[in-house]
Amino acid sequence: MAELLQRIDLVGLLAATLVTATPLTLAALGGMMCERSGVVNIALEGIMLTGAFVGYAVAFTTHNLWLGVLAAMIAGTGIAAIHAVLSISLLVDQIVSGTVMNILAVGITGVFYRNFIEQATVAGPGTLPHWNVPLLSQIPVIGPIFFQNQFVTYAMLVLIVVVHFVLFRTRWGLRTRACGEHPRAAETAGINVYFVRYVNVIASGALGGLGGAYFSLQQIGNFLPNVTGGRGFIALAAMIVGKWTPLGAFLASLLFAGSDAVGSRLQIYGVHLPIQFLGMLPYVVTIVVVAGALGRAVAPAAVGRPYRKS
Amino acid sequence: MSRRWRQLLISAVVVPLASVVAGFLVGALAILVTGSDPIQAYSALFAGAFTNHNAAAETLVSSIPYVFLGLGVALGFRAGLFNIGAEGQFYVGALAGVFVAFSVHRLPGIVEVPLALLVGMAGGFFWAGIAGVLKATTGAHEVITTIMLNYISFLLASFLVNTKGLLLAPNVSTPRTPDVDPAAVLVTLIPGSRLHAGLLLALIAVPIVWFLIERTTIGFRIRAVGFNIDAARTAGISVRRTIVITMGLSGALAGLAGIVQVLGVNKHMTDTVAAGYGFDAIAVALLARSNPWGVLPAALLFGALRNGASFMQLETQVSSDLISIIQASVIVFVAAPVIVRWLLRLREAPVQTLQITQREEVETTS
């Protein structure tokens, strides 16, 4: 058994899956905060891209990876804040606003990348260090998968729990869910719907920005245009498939990331299975779920609707 | 000038124009921040788009897919549907059409071209129709399904184009389909340029789509559903059928964009033909305020930006991605006319924001 495991390197596969699932889960958590309060956030792709870029730019300039991570989160909140103003205050269709943010992110990152990074000749800031958790990292199988990771992955694991508690066990979460399900009822209970939505949209930006930092500061130690490559949309899919719950979104992200990891391994081993079909898995599963075939995926009832006071 | 005409002028001309100007100003700001000279950059952009050798023709070449795609997205908007999947429908249309176009031989162009175009449109219709059927029967939101269908179509294209015995051409270094039959190629309009007969098709498509929306019973149903889904249902209009047909037609136009691009420009298909045309189309349709005639200038603007951007990058070191900043800003101003109204101190500008997507559930009982 052990020998077999070694041969197909199941542990390596699982470890890779967890790492690949990191940005998906983080962005999905962000999307969840946002949508639970009633605002659709298809801007996650742009938020991650901006986070990846700004995080790298700051780390590059200051030679401090941690400032980079912080900057990535702040940049994410910046994009999210514009999305919030447009969709909550100016009543712009939330999908339109999100789409615009994605385009804007491509523009901003592209323009500044060319001017500040591309032509730079000095070495980059490298990647976030691997931290082996004492003792725990020595446990066979579990250790290499969970306890020999980099910062963003650890942060993701913690944030899954945090977001779960915030959403389902705290006052803020209660109010957030109320605003996403029935904003008018929330208002009659004395809650400021606009405030709750603003804060959640901006929080989703921080989570998305951290997800962006994964690409530039944890994975490759560099920034490339469009480095997020549509992961923001897959994260949205993971959120839906996970039925707007942190644990569900995490599992869905693992499923999507796993199919990715398996696909690339098969390719290495020269298996002639059309890998594209494996790649389609997240998207097909998502369609099946939104079509209600695997039990109804219940989005927050008021998501997508701008709230107007009477 | 009557009040109604004045309002129309403001909402259809003044606000979009002001939005474009404001968009360029935001772009200029970005250029300044990067330490370049906006005037220089915009001069280069203009030269690259219009005055350089063959630039005007190339701008038109880039505008052609925007016209079809913009019309498609706009058509969806009119029924309250947000077709974010134009990119994917472009691919599927191109794939379906190119298969016909390289498979047929020894037929006159007058047969081969329309055949390929029709198959391309059918491909787009089918692909978008999936999202339409899902929405009509299960209420699955078209924004999510079309995003997912986009990715599926990219992978499908990659699979078909990379697999021997399917669409992969023999003996090529980079994977691509065989070239289309010479008779199926859209003729070049100006010798020495790439400007092809697709331009004429685009110019015909505008009035046709306008006619479809404004003068046919199908268009009437589309508009009625888009304006007031409950009143439409009460008047006996089948909301479900209208949704499926609208999505399908929207996809057919996107598919047409794909196959026209292949027959006119690439002559074969790789797995990266569309390169973001479909996503820009959302912006084109928004700028056109979902009006088919408005799509023409909007497509021209986007074609010019796309085409001028590379020259600007070459000349001034300002990244061609600048146009994304301009585009995003323009849509913000169009979608939130409150801002423009405030900027121009217009009292009569529309206060209402663009209402696009239908948020009501499709009732599955009726």
Added chain:
Amino acid sequence: MDLDVSWGEVHALLGENGAGKSTLMNVVYGLVRPDSGEIMVDGNRVEIGSPLDAIRLGIGMVHQHFMLIPPLTVAENIILGQEGEFARGLIDVERAGAAVRKLSSDYGLAVDPRAKVEGLSVGVQQRVEILKALYKGARILILDEPTAVLTPQEVEGLFRIVRSLTDEGKAVIFITHKLAEVMAVADRITVMRQGKVVDTRKPAEASLAELARMMVGRPVLLRVERKPARPGAALLRVEGLVVHDDRRQVAVDGVDLAVRAGEIVGVAGVEGNGQDELVEAIVGLRRLQAGRVVFDDRDVSRKSTRERLHAGISYIPADRHRLGIVLELPVSDNLVLDHYGQPPFARWVVRQLKAVRTYAQRLIKAFDIRAAGPDQLVSALSGGNQQKVVVARELSTKPRVLIAAQPTRGVDVGSIEFIHQQIVSQRDAGLAVLLVSSELDEVLSLADRVAVMYRGRIVSVLEGEQIERERIGLLMAGVA
């Protein structure tokens, strides 16, 4: 308008839909800002800018459409917004639940704090709403149409609760349009009509029929000249009809009704007794749970709305803006909204706009629609003229059956008269008309037979001499 409410009293606010009762209470609860006027609590002038202000002043409101969040639990719904001591850090579900349980036993309102609201019956949901208000310290409780969705037993229970609240010195404002309830529960009754107070009475000083008149009566009694009906064969029959409302509760409960050619059958009743659902079922917009709809001796129960309309059933929906017209389209398009695809308005799929315009011009003239022309957007028209557009459209397709729901709601007096004349003259020409109206005068002046609807059933069908205001008022109130 003025209204005063004393501690320890049940003050009923009685009026038809649209009389302004709910708007008034939304002002009091801080959801709508008043244009002028002031609110006093305990003799002090107060500013209520938001529901939070109202809550702090001890005002609680149970809305007609419950303001509960279905996927949350009872306890979560109750503490929402005022989580206070239960939510320092994590929400203490146990203690919050215990507090709710105590509150519920104090007032005799049994609920399970851990149950999710979406699984509860409407009666229990209402209890949660009341508990929610009490939890927030309400001393003045506004109940907006609290009995609209309750069973008779639940209504009894609610009355007991209301009584126990006032016994404690709390004030209850009870908004309703149901007469019988007012008599049963109120200490004082204020009748509202068209945004104004008609009168305030004690139950002992008013009769049901008198209240009914104050509530639905019109200042000007409109009399339509009409000859006696000469009915022919039954054109529209509904048999054993059972229909659900949006909450999947039985709204139409076994209705049999026939409308003959050349007669007007009026359906009288206080709103919310199943009239809307009945009408929607007849035109195919609502699924039948049982029974059938027969048009011209053919069962049309399975036909689509379009097929029914094209077969010769015309429909004037009650909610003009939502269902009757498309505001963004011109008058001409609205005049052909349900037959835009038929000749001469379309040839194959191509609309014949010239024919549409000519037709529209003719209708504008014939129905005296005050519009600049067929191309004017219908949104620019007055309410009365918008309604004339709907009436013109539905009467000009040579229908054999007309379903008219509240055909003159929100319409000026001149237009009302005109619309009534049109309906009567079409009746004389052989049209079978089903007129649903909550305006008793409208039914009285138009109908040849009157069916009174109460709680989803036709409780009586009156003819000729039997049709008298007093009697219908009592039947509408569920008394006779």
